Amino acid sequence: MTINIILLGPPGAGKGTQARTLVEERGLVQLSTGDMLREARSSGTEMGRRVSEVMDKGQLVTDDIVIGLIRERLETGGAAGFIFDGFPRTLPQADALTELLDGMGQSIDAVIEMQVDDAALVDRISGRYTCGNCGEVYHDTTRPTAAPGVCDHCGSTDLKRRADDNAESLKTRLLEYYKKTSPLIGYYYARKQLRPVDGMADMAEVGQQVAAIMDGLGR
Ligand code: AP5
Numbered sequence: 427m428t429i430n431i432i433l434l435g436p437p438g439a440g441k442g443t444q445a446r447t448l449v450e451e452r453g454l455v456q457l458s459t460g461d462m463l464r465e466a467r468s469s470g471t472e473m474g475r476r477v478s479e480v481m482d483k484g485q486l487v488t489d490d491i492v493i494g495l496i497r498e499r500l501e502t503g504g505a506a507g508f509i510f511d512g513f514p515r516t517l518p519q520a521d522a523l524t525e526l527l528d529g530m531g532q533s534i535d536a537v538i539e540m541q542v543d544d545a546a547l548v549d550r551i552s553g554r555y556t557c558g559n560c561g562e563v564y565h566d567t568t569r570p571t572a573a574p575g576v577c578d579h580c581g582s583t584d585l586k587r588r589a590d591d592n593a594e595s596l597k598t599r600l601l602e603y604y605k606k607t608s609p610l611i612g613y614y615y616a617r618k619q620l621r622p623v624d625g626m627a628d629m630a631e632v633g634q635q636v637a638a639i640m641d642g643l644g645r
Contacts (some may be wrong), residue, residue, distance in 0.1 A: 428532055429454070429507040432514070432523075434610060435540030437513045437599040439625050443563050444540070444636050445511045452640060455505040455628060462495045463487055463562070471490040482589050484517060484598030487605060495520045500526055504633075505518050520614075535643050537614040540625035550589050560582035565621060569629065621633040 431454075433441040447518040469476040473491070477494045480487050496513055514520040527533050542550075554564035559582035564571055572578050575585060590599065623635040 427644060429535050429640075430510070430527060430532060431507070431532055431640075431643075432510040432537040432614075433512075433540065434537055434607070434614070435625060436542060436544075436547055437601045438508045438547040438554070439540040439542045440550070440629065441483055441511045441540060441562075444510045444632060445451055445541055446561070446563065446635070447633055448640070451637075452507075453562075454507045454509050456509045457496060457499055457513065458511040459487075459495060462499075462512070463492070466495075482595060484595035484602065485589055486602050489516055489518045489522070493519060497526055500530065504529070506565060507572075516609060517609060517613060520610055531571070534614075534619055536621050536639055537610075537619045538639060539614075539620055540632070541622055541624040544627060547600070548596065551596050552593070554591055555585050555587050556585050557582055557605065580634075582625045588595065605618060620643075 431448075434444055437440055442458065442460075445458065448454050448619075449456050463477050463481060467474045468483065477487055477491065492513060492515075496510075500508075508521065514523050523534070550565065550568075553568070554563065555566070556563050557577040557580060560577060560580040562577055562579040563569075564585070571585070575583055576587060577583075611620065622640050623632060623639070625632055627635070
C-alpha cells in the first residue's frame with residue numbers, strides 16, 4: 427500500500443527531524459524541496475544562482491521551479507510512499523501536487539501540521555546545525571552531537587549552519603509562512619486531511635504523535 431503524507435509547519439518546526447525518523451523506521455522517501463533547492467544552488471548554474479539569492483533572503487522560490495523539481499522526482503516513481511517536507515508551500519503548489527498524484531492514481535493520506543510558537547522557532551533555528559555528509563539535524567542545546575564536531579550518524583566532521591538561519595532572514599521566512607503557506611491549513615482542513623500535532627513537545631514525544639497518525643493509516 428502506498429502512503430503519502432505532507433509535513434506542514436513554519437521554519438524550524440521540526441519537519442526535517444521527523445521526516446528522517448519516518449524514512450528510517452517506515453521506509454518512506456523524503457522529498458524536501460529545501461534540500462533539492464540547496465543542491466540546485468550548489469550546482470553553479472544560472473538557476474542555482476537565482477535560487478540562492480531568494481533563499482538567503484528567506485523568500486519563497488517561484489512555484490514553477492519547485493513544482494518542476496517535485497514533478498521530476500515523482501516521475502521516477504518506485505517508492506512505497508512519499509513524505510513531502512516543505513512542499514507544498516502555496517495554494518498553486520497544493521493544487522499541482524493533487525494533480526500530479528492524481529495522474530499516478532495516488533493521493534495525500536494525511537497532512538501533519540506541526541504547531542510551534544514563534545519564540546521557540548527562533549531558538550530552534552539559531553541553534554541548528556546539520557551534517558553536510560548525511561543530513562542529520564542537530565541543535566546546540568536540545569540535540570548536540572555526542573562528540574563535539576563529529577556526526578553521530580556517519581562520523582563526518584563536515585557540520586554546518588545554513589546561510590538562511592539568521593535573525594533577518596528568519597523574520598522574512600516567518601512572514602512568508604503566514605502569508606503564503608498558512609492558508610494551506612484551511613485548504614487541507616476542508617479536505618479532512620489535516621492532523622495537527624503539538625510540535626512544542628520534545629522530539630521523542632512529537633515522534634510518538636506522528637507515529638500514532640502513521641499507524642492509523644496502516645503504515
Ligand atoms: P526549508 O529547507 O524547507 O526550510 P524551512 O521550511 O524553513 O524549514 P527548516 O528546514 O528550517 O525547519 P524544519 O521544520 O525542517 O526543522 P528541523 O527539523 O530542521 O526551506 C528553505 C528555503 O527554501 C525557503 O525559505 C525557501 O526559500 C525555499 N523553499 C523550500 N521549499 C520551497 C517551496 N515549496 N516553495 C518555495 N520555496 C521553497 O528542526 C529545527 C531545529 O530544531 C533543529 O536544530 C532540531 O534539532 C530542533 N528540533 C526539532 N524538533 C524539536 C523539538 N521537538 N524540540 C526541540 N528542538 C527541536
